[in-house]
Structure formats: structure tokens, C-alpha cells
Amino acid sequence: MSILVVGSVAFDSLETPSGKRERVLGGAATHFALAASFFTDVRVVGVVGEDFLPEHEAVLTSKGVDTTGIEHVKGKSFHWTGSYMKDLAEAETLATFLNVFADFEPKIPESYLDSEYLFLANIDPVLQLKVRQAMPNAKLVAGDTMNYWIAAHRENLLKVMQELDVLIINGKEVLMLSEETNWVRGAKKILEMGPKSLVVKYAEHGVAGFFSDRMTEKMELCDEPERQIFRAPATPVENVVDPTGAGDSFAGGFYGYIASQGKLTPEVYRTAMFYGSVMGSLAVQKFGTEQLQATTKADVEQRFKELIELSHIRG
Amino acid sequence: MSILVVGSVAFDSLETPSGKRERVLGGAATHFALAASFFTDVRVVGVVGEDFLPEHEAVLTSKGVDTTGIEHVKGKSFHWTGSYMKDLAEAETLATFLNVFADFEPKIPESYLDSEYLFLANIDPVLQLKVRQAMPNAKLVAGDTMNYWIAAHRENLLKVMQELDVLIINGKEVLMLSEETNWVRGAKKILEMGPKSLVVKYAEHGVAGFFSDRMTEKMELCDEPERQIFRAPATPVENVVDPTGAGDSFAGGFYGYIASQGKLTPEVYRTAMFYGSVMGSLAVQKFGTEQLQATTKADVEQRFKELIELSHIRG
Numbered sequence: 001m002s003i004l005v006v007g008s009v010a011f012d013s014l015e016t017p018s019g020k021r022e023r024v025l026g027g028a029a030t031h032f033a034l035a036a037s038f039f040t041d042v043r044v045v046g047v048v049g050e051d052f053l054p055e056h057e058a059v060l061t062s063k064g065v066d067t068t069g070i071e072h073v074k075g076k077s078f079h080w081t082g083s084y085m086k087d088l089a090e091a092e093t094l095a096t097f098l099n100v101f102a103d104f105e106p107k108i109p110e111s112y113l114d115s116e117y118l119f120l121a122n123i124d125p126v127l128q129l130k131v132r133q134a135m136p137n138a139k140l141v142a143g144d145t146m147n148y149w150i151a152a153h154r155e156n157l158l159k160v161m162q163e164l165d166v167l168i169i170n171g172k173e174v175l176m177l178s179e180e181t182n183w184v185r186g187a188k189k190i191l192e193m194g195p196k197s198l199v200v201k202y203a204e205h206g207v208a209g210f211f212s213d214r215m216t217e218k219m220e221l222c223d224e225p226e227r228q229i230f231r232a233p234a235t236p237v238e239n240v241v242d243p244t245g246a247g248d249s250f251a252g253g254f255y256g257y258i259a260s261q262g263k264l265t266p267e268v269y270r271t272a273m274f275y276g277s278v279m280g281s282l283a284v285q286k287f288g289t290e291q292l293q294a295t296t297k298a299d300v301e302q303r304f305k306e307l308i309e310l311s312h313i314r315g
Numbered sequence: 316m317s318i319l320v321v322g323s324v325a326f327d328s329l330e331t332p333s334g335k336r337e338r339v340l341g342g343a344a345t346h347f348a349l350a351a352s353f354f355t356d357v358r359v360v361g362v363v364g365e366d367f368l369p370e371h372e373a374v375l376t377s378k379g380v381d382t383t384g385i386e387h388v389k390g391k392s393f394h395w396t397g398s399y400m401k402d403l404a405e406a407e408t409l410a411t412f413l414n415v416f417a418d419f420e421p422k423i424p425e426s427y428l429d430s431e432y433l434f435l436a437n438i439d440p441v442l443q444l445k446v447r448q449a450m451p452n453a454k455l456v457a458g459d460t461m462n463y464w465i466a467a468h469r470e471n472l473l474k475v476m477q478e479l480d481v482l483i484i485n486g487k488e489v490l491m492l493s494e495e496t497n498w499v500r501g502a503k504k505i506l507e508m509g510p511k512s513l514v515v516k517y518a519e520h521g522v523a524g525f526f527s528d529r530m531t532e533k534m535e536l537c538d539e540p541e542r543q544i545f546r547a548p549a550t551p552v553e554n555v556v557d558p559t560g561a562g563d564s565f566a567g568g569f570y571g572y573i574a575s576q577g578k579l580t581p582e583v584y585r586t587a588m589f590y591g592s593v594m595g596s597l598a599v600q601k602f603g604t605e606q607l608q609a610t611t612k613a614d615v616e617q618r619f620k621e622l623i624e625l626s627h628i629r630g
Contacts, residue, residue, distance in 0.1 A: 088496075184553045185553050185554075205517060206546075231521075231626050233546040233548070237497075239497070240497065267628060267629065271628055311545070311547075311627075313582060
């Protein structure tokens with residue numbers, strides 16, 4: 001089953017305790033697509049400038065990602081400059097050059113319209129909603145957002161949230177969006193705000209999934225007890241080189257696994273949380289997309305097995 | 316199998332967003348003993364003053380805890396005053412009155428000498444070592460410590476660590492003790508400093524267990540893959556009333572379960588991490604010891620079952 005992802009395709013200039021990199025390939029859609037490509041067909045909608053060369057596009061196409069929907073326009077690509085020198089857990093933005101991304105109007109190629117899985121990466125919620133409306137037949141819709149949209153574009157964001165089967169955000173964003181101080185209360189409040197389920201990312205502490213009754217109804221239930229919360233750990237990583245894109249890589253692995261299964265059961269959803277963690281933990285081990293480019297499907301399966309052994313008493 | 320725990324028996328005056336309590340029963344040995352009492356026989360070595368009344372002792376004895384080793388002396392009991400108003404995740408100490416605890420010299424009753432499981436709660440490492448030496452036949456030794464001893468009594472603490480089969484500390488203490496910035500590297504370094512295994516507490520994010528080869532050799536191995544790390548989640552709690560004693564309650568549940576099983580296999584160790592999480596999550600739901608006093612074994616088993624469902628794909 002095909003996933004359509006809409007989001008940023010960008011260059012990142014990065015500084016971490018492990019070193020510096022100038023203008024490496026990045027962007028939410030890039031990280032998501034690479035991670036999801038290990039599981040299923042992925043189609044990207046984004047915009048890039050003249051500095052986005054065939055060698056950059058090849059990073060995606062060599063993994064089978066369909067880049068027909070990456071629009072090439074005059075000007076420079078989105079360029080983010082960030083530092084993790086103070087805190088590996090939180091990026092400090094040094095400069096953001098939106099460039100061609102400032103006028104991004106997602107255009108969905110005809111050949112993408114049959115995509116059953118839609119992922120709305122972190123972009124203006126107005127654009128997220130437009131894409132969702134342009135894909136009325138998508139059978140599962142997931143999305144991300146960030147503190148900027150929560151703080152300054154809340155009303156638009158709330159409209160997108162009505163459309164989401166899965167909202168994927170981090171722990172701080174849960175507290176900010178819900179205006180709660182406890183993450184469990186916060187997550188439950190967010191489910192009442194629209195999304196049928198919620199996956200909360202906690203970096204090295206893994207992820208937590210929250211399911212509303214509306215999500216349960218959407219899933220093909222096996223004979224199993226109802227669960228409202230599920231947790232998957234992260235693979236412990238001794239050398240975090242570059243956390244950029246970890247969350248998008250999680251989302252790609254999570255959603256890619258779901259799409260690969262064809263039908264969504266609670267067990268598929270839970271297993272997807274583990275595959276997401278696998279992809280996120282791989283992504284941080286090198287700069288930019290380097291690690292996911294070098295990873296094989298066998299590496300992914302090996303790490304999945306280790307993650308089960310790490311967390312299952314008799315796993 | 317019996318556990319001997321040595322540590323503080325105290326009164327706590329607490330301020331949290333849920334309210335205030337004056338002089339409620341507390342102390343590491345108290346929380347540990349109550350939690351462990353759900354699984355096995357527990358014997359306490361500690362010291363209290365004249366303000367420690369029969370009604371306080373009854374909190375322990377009513378759960379079957381043997382208090383023969385709680386020495387009653389002239390003066391007042393250890394009294395700690397703390398606030399969680401700024402941050403529920405970290406206690407702010409307002410005042411510490413050591414009182415009779417300042418001159419604590421642990422005395423082990425004759426009837427305790429056959430205890431096979433020894434838990435050295437957070438006290439001066441010099442005392443921890445003395446107790447360990449007084450219990451040469453203990454077949455498993457676990458212990459806790461805190462930032463104060465790590466910073467100012469490191470040399471003594473390192474001697475205790477040589478004696479420990481299990482060191483149980485929190486995530487910040489791992490970084491402080493190991494002088495690392497990454498907790499996985501930190502945990503591995505701590506294993507090289509002496510303890511055969513390490514359990515790291517991450518509050519709402521559960522616990523991580525690290526096993527050295529020396530611990531593996533100490534366990535009765537079943538036919539299973541070797542694991543160097545294991546994680547257990549915490550039960551999500553919507554209303555954390557009072558975090559005081561959560562770590563000691565974890566340790567009590569963890570160690571109590573291990574002692575109850577008679578033999579230590581890797582599966583018993585992993586299961587114990589889940590039971591520890593259960594007891595820690597119960598403890599925070601009311602002030603002081605209130606919740607553990609009101610809990611039944613059926614409550615414990617129910618929450619254990621929920622924690623398995625929360626974390627096991629096919630649990």
C-alpha cells in the first residue's frame with residue numbers, strides 16, 4: 001500500500017558534540033520517506049530550489065521513493081541551521097531560511113491520488129488541511145505538528161486534528177497543546193480534541209500510544225483485551241551523533257509498517273510503534289540521512305528483535 | 316525467603332500540588348518494607364525516637380513486617396520537610412532534622428542473621444558496608460544511594476559497590492556517578508565500578524536494567540538469549556499526589572518479588588522490574604504510605620497485568 005507524505009525537503013547545517021555538517025539533506029518528508037521506504041511504497045509532495053541536485057533526489061529514489069511530487073522551482077531550498085552543543089535533547093535553531101518553502105503550495109500528482117495512507121508532516125496546518133481535502137479516499141491519515149503551530153495557529157491546527165487518525169507529537173508538545181501538567185491527562189484531553197489516536201514521542205524513553213474508542217472502532221479487532229495505552233521503548237543508543245529527524249524517522253517506520261500490513265489491527269498498531277522506534281534509533285547514529293542510507297532491511301529486523309528482547313519478559 | 320532492609324524510618328512533612336501533610340510516616344526502609352511485604356517476609360533495621368508510637372509501628376507490623384530491629388532511643392525521629400510545588404519530578408528539601416538518625420549504628424538482631432536477601436537503603440556507605448560485613452551469608456545484596464554520597468563520600472561508596480549484586484539508582488545519579496553525559500555509556504561504566512547489575516529509575520518512564528557477565532553467572536540461566544539491557548515501563552498515573560518514596564517502593568516490589576521466587580533467573584529479574592514499577596506507581600497516588608496501606612495483593616496483580624498489556628505486543 002502506498003503512503004503519500006507531504007512536508008519539507010530541505011538542507012540542514014548542523015553542529016553536535018560529534019562534529020559539524022554543512023547543508024546535508026534533511027527535512028521532515030525526507031527523513032519520513034527514507035524510514036518508511038524500508039516497509040512500503042512512498043510518494044513525496046514537497047518543493048525544492050535549484051540547489052537540490054540529482055544526487056540529492058537519488059538519495060530518495062535509490063530507496064524506491066517516488067519523487068514525482070517534489071516540485072522544482074527557482075530559488076534556494078529550505079535551509080535550517082541548528083546546534084545541539086548545549087543539549088543533545090533539544091535543538092537550538094541558529095537560523096531558518098524558508099526560501100522556496102515560504103510559498104509552498106502542495107500539488108498532488110495524478111499518479112498519487114490512489115494513495116491509501118496519508119502523512120501530513122510538520123507544515124502549516126492550513127496546507128495540511130488542503131492536502132487532506134485533496135485526498136478524500138485516503139483510508140488512514142496521520143500527522144505531526146510543532147510548538148510554533150500550537151502556539152500561534154491553534155485554530156487551524158484544531159481543524160486538522162479533526163481529520164487525523166493518528167497524531168504524532170513529542171511529550172512537551174502534549175503538555176503545550178493540552179495545557180495540562182501531567183502527560184497522561186494531557187494525552188486524554190488531546191484525544192477529545194479530535195485525533196482518534198495519539199503517539200507521544202519521548203526520545204530515549206520511547207513512545208506512548210493512546211487510543212480513543214473512535215480509533216478502536218476503526219481497527220479490525222482480533223479477540224483481545226481493549227487497551228487504551230501502549231508503550232514501546234527506544235533502543236538504547238550509546239553515541240547519539242545527530243538527533244535531527246529522529247521523530248520523522250520514527251513516524252516513517254511506524255506508518256510504513258502499518259501501510260505494509262494492509263489491514264490495521266491493534267497488534268499491527270503496537271508492532272508499528274516498535275518499528276518506529278527502530279528507525280528513530282538508527283537515524284540518530286550518524287549525521288542527516290547517512291545512517292538510513294547505509295541501513296539494510298536485515299539491520300532493521302535485527303534491531304526490532306533486540307527491541308522485543310529488551311522489553312518483553314519472555315520475548 | 317526473608318529480606319533484611321536497613322535504612323531510615325522517619326517522619327515527612329510534605330507539600331505537593333495536591334495538598335500538605337505534617338509528619339506522616341516515611342523513610343526509605345519504611346517505603347521499601349511496605350512494598351516488599353506484598354511478596355515476602357521483611358525485617359527492618361533502623362532507629363526511631365520517642366515520637367515513634369505504637370500506631371506508627373503498627374503500619375509495618377499489620378503488613379507482617381518484622382520490626383524487632385527498629386531500635387527505640389531517646390530523642391526525636393528523623394524528620395524531613397520537602398516541597399514538590401515547583402516540580403513534581405524533583406523534591407525541594409526545606410529542612411532535614413536527622414535527630415536520632417545522626418548517630419545511627421545499625422544493630423542486627425540475632426533472629427535476622429539468616430536473612431538471605433539484604434537491601435542497603437540510602438544511608439552512609441560506611442554503615443552500608445558494616446551491615447553487609449555483618450551479613451556474610453546473604454546470598455543477594457542490593458542497595459541504593461543518592462547524590463550526597465556520590466559527591467562527598469565517593470571513596471566509601473565505591474567500596475559498597477564492590478559488594479552489590481544490584482545497584483538501584485535514578486537516571487541523574489547514573490550520570491553523576493559515571494561522569495558521563497549518555498546514560499547507556501554511564502550505566503556500562505558503573506557496572507565496571509563494581510555492581511553486578513544496575514537498575515536505573517526514570518520516574519514516569521519506568522526503569523532500565525543493565526547486566527554484567529558477573530550477574531549473568533550469578534543467575535540460574537534458562538535456555539534463553541543473553542540480554543544486557545532490559546526495560547520495564549511505569550504505569551501511567553494521571554494524578555501524582557506525592558512522589559516521596561516512589562523509588563523505595565519500586566525497590567521493595569522489585570526485591571520482594573525476587574526473594575519470593577527463591578531462585579534468581581533472568582526471567583525472575585525482569586518480572587521483578589515490572590512488580591517494582593507496580594509498587595512505585597501505587598505509592599505516588601496518595602500521601603506517604605497511605606496508598607500502600609490500602610492496597611491489596613489483588614490490586615497489585617491487577618496492575619501487573621495492566622503493565623504487561625501496556626508493554627507486550629501480544630501480552
